[in-house]
Amino acid sequence: MKHLSTIFILCLVLGMASLGIGQELFGDPQEGKSIYMHHCVNCHGKNGDGQGPDTKFLTVKPADFHSDESRSKTDWELMTTITFGVAFSPMHGWANRLNEQERWDVLSYIRLMAPFNPIT
Numbered sequence: 742m743k744h745l746s747t748i749f750i751l752c753l754v755l756g757m758a759s760l761g762i763g764q765e766l767f768g769d770p771q772e773g774k775s776i777y778m779h780h781c782v783n784c785h786g787k788n789g790d791g792q793g794p795d796t797k798f799l800t801v802k803p804a805d806f807h808s809d810e811s812r813s814k815t816d817w818e819l820m821t822t823i824t825f826g827v828a829f830s831p832m833h834g835w836a837n838r839l840n841e842q843e844r845w846d847v848l849s850y851i852r853l854m855a856p857f858n859p860i861t
């Protein structure tokens with residue numbers, strides 16, 4: 742019985758570690774790049790600065806992923822935006838077009854261009 746509880750605690754600790762208190766990339770940035778170039782580049786721009794060619798038609802401008810504001814958001818915050826979109830903005834949710842893995846992939850590509858940077 743003693744062993745069982747040790748194993749239980751070990752699993753708990755490993756489980757917590759893998760939940761990623763630190764920022765981890767869950768996606769494949771290479772896959773993410775092709776998704777990005779297909780679906781996101783016209784608004785968010787080739788290097789993620791929010792200057793894509795379609796922005797001239799938009800009143801709400803796309804986020805610049807290199808801004809302090811975007812970089813200080815956690816993966817979970819950005820993932821929520823990618824999944825559900827932003828109300829009253831051209832950024833609609835992608836849950837019906839990209840599956841969860843694809844959303845992680847594209848997020849990991851964004852994080853490759855503009856790494857997470859918590860502002861203290």
Ligand code: HEC
Pocket residue numbers: 776777780781782783784785795799801802803804810811812814819820822823827830831832833835847848
């Ligand atoms: C039609 C233009 C358009 C397209 C296409 C588009 N976005 Fe956006 N996106 C926006 C706009 C506009 C905002 C900013 C909304 C706001 O002001 O909060 C935004 C915001 C975001 C944010 C939040 C950034 C932050 O700092 O909170 C993420 C992440 C994001 N987009 C990812 C994507 C991904 C990934 C794709 C492709 C799958 C994509 N977007 C496609 C227009 C677009």
